[in-house]
Amino acid sequence: MRHSFAASAHALPRHEATVELSVNQDNVIVRVNAAWDSFAHHNDGAALTNDAVLGLNLLDSISGKVSKHFTLTMLELARRGEREVVFDYRCDSPRVRRFMRAHLRSDSTGAVHYAHEHLYSETFPHLVTFKTATQRGRDTLMRCSICNHVRSDGLWRTPDREHGDTLTEVIYGVCPSCEQMLKEC
């Protein structure tokens, strides 16, 4: 899929279909829609396409303790309230910064229905490729799984040329501003 972004760097990717996913009361994935496949590709989850995710626990598919906690908190919020829970996040691929909005709502069975709405995209001026580190080393960078910013020299910012061209190993977490957003949900 990745080599299909060979278009001009100035051409913005087209609007993408809303990805839907439902989990039951035990957070087991019970439904994904047809748009799931391309979403999974962009999320490093090429192995988890379509039917392969059904029956898996959503939390098992999320990398990093803090990101798991974030997801769990969002699920609890959705189940607790009557209203829809909405938060914005990024879902970048090596060429494209993708700005997304998640909507979560629960029903009377305790199931939670996710809709991942694509807001817009921008192309990166250079290739930015991340890989989840198998072990945390001294130089392993932290990448926020919500806004996709990377912590570098103590600052959280959008991935820059220094993260481009070569494969950068990262571990996933949640940055302070996304943690704040979570508290305000």
Ligand SMILES: [Zn+2]
């Ligand atoms: Zn963040």
